[in-house]
Amino acid sequence: MAKEKYQNRIELLQGTLDLLILETLRWGAQHGYGIGQAIRARSGEVLQVETGSLYPALHRLEKQKWIKSKWGVTDQNQRAKFYELTKDGKAQLLRDRSKWEAMVQAMAGVLGAVPEAEG
Template identity: 70%
Template sequence: MAPAPEPYRNRIELLQGTLDMLILQTLQWGPQHGYGISQAIRSQSGEVLQVETGSLYPALQRIERQGWISSEWGQTEQKQRAKFYQITETGRQQLARDRSRWETMVAAITGILQPVPES
C-alpha cells in the first residue's frame, strides 16, 4: 500500500491561476457554496490540497467579476444562509482553456523530470 500523500503545506499558493481552474472544475459538478467547494477540492485531491478561506473567497469574487461564475443566496443542508456559486458558459470556456494550458505544462514538466533516454 502506498504511503498517504503529505498535505500541501507550502504557504506559496498553487501556481498562478490553478485555484481558479480547480474552482471552475468543482463547479462543473454542480452549484456549490464556498465551504463545499473547499471540501470538494480537499477530498478530490486525496486530502493533499487544502484551500484556505483567505484564498478561496477572494478567488470566488475575482472569477465572478470575470463572468466565469454567478452566485445567488440559498440555504445549506443545515438550513444556514450561504452564497451558492455556479459556472457560466464563459466559465466553461475558460476552464477548457485553463485545462489545455495545464496539460501542456504538466507534459513539459514531465519531460524534464522523466526525460526519454537518447539512443
C-alpha cells in the same frame, strides 16, 4: 501530526486555484465551504484552500463573469451563497485545462528525461 500536516500544505498559484474552483463547479453549483471541501477531498487531503484565498478567488472569478452566485440554503439549513459556472466560465475552464495538460506533459518530459552521458 498537526505540525506535519501544516508543513506539507501546498501553496496554490492564483491560476491553479482558479482552475480548481472552475473544475469543482463543473460538477454543479456549490457554496464556498463546499468548494474548499471538494478540492480537499478530491486531492486526497493534499490540497487545502484557506478561506483567505478561496473567497477572494470566488469574487475575482465572479467579476470576470466566469461564475455567478445566488443565495440559497445548505443541507444544514444555513443561508449561503452558491456559485455556478457561466457559459464564459465553461469556455475558460476548457482553455485552462488545455494549458494545464500541456504543462503536465512538459514537466513529465523534463522529469522523465534520461540524462545525457558526459563526454
